[in-house]
Amino acid sequence: TLAVMGAGPNATGTYTDKDTGVVCDTEELSPSQASNKKLNCAIKWYIENPDQGLVLLWKKSYYLWSPWFGPLYGGTMARNPYLIFHPIKSNITTQSQLDLVMGILGQLVSWVWILGGWLLLIVGFRSLFKSGGLQKVIGNVTLMLVISNWLAVLVVQGDNRYRIPFMPFSLFLQLCGYMTVRRFKHLN
Numbered sequence: 572t573l574a575v576m577g578a579g580p581n582a583t584g585t586y587t588d589k590d591t592g593v594v595c596d597t598e599e600l601s602p603s604q605a606s607n608k609k610l611n612c613a614i615k616w617y618i619e620n621p622d623q624g625l626v627l628l629w630k631k632s633y634y635l636w637s638p639w640f641g642p643l644y645g646g647t648m649a650r651n652p653y654l655i656f657h658p659i660k661s662n663i664t665t666q667s668q669l670d671l672v673m674g675i676l677g678q679l680v681s682w683v684w685i686l687g688g689w690l691l692l693i694v695g696f697r698s699l700f701k702s703g704g705l706q707k708v709i710g711n712v713t714l715m716l717v718i719s720n721w722l723a724v725l726v727v728q729g730d731n732r733y734r735i736p737f738m739p740f741s742l743f744l745q746l747c748g749y750m751t752v753r754r755f756k757h758l759n
Contacts, residue, residue, distance in 0.1 A: 574727055577727045585645035636689065645730065647732060692748060717740050
């Protein structure tokens with residue numbers, strides 16, 4: 572069902588209350604047959620619409636990795652208790668502050684967050700891989716877990732709450748990347 576909702580010409584890449592999915596007739600099918608048919612309908616749409624599909628997969632990726640709050644926020648985290656005391660959201664008291672956070676500056680910070688996170692993932696993996704031995708195995712397994720979860724999310728919707736199950740692994744690689752950058756900075 573989520574795969575069908577997350578595909579189609581009107582899909583946004585994130586959850587929406589609007590009818591955005593691919594139309595897929597599943598009447599008179601068992602629940603498992605209906606589920607398989609819906610997945611096949613979504614896959615068929617991506618194959619028949621590669622340009623729209625790639626744009627949609629890009630949007631799902633940046634929504635998945637977006638900050639919990641801000642202009643690129645694309646999640647369904649309305650019940651997330653963290654948003655109650657989020658350091659930026661909880662300190663917004665005026666419309667002008669909200670406009671600043673949700674405006675161009677907020678978009679810039681969000682893109683730095685997303686792209687910086689991806690860069691740290693890559694640097695962290697590369698550092699572990701180049702270390703060899705057990706570190707190489709840990710890096711390979713960790714990256715495999717992150718990428719497999721990322722690809723699984725692309726089938727459905729780009730939603731930052733789907734990042735939670737693999738956050739320990741992505742944060743581990745990002746921490747390794749941060750430590751590598753920091754070590755490199757001290758050598759120069």
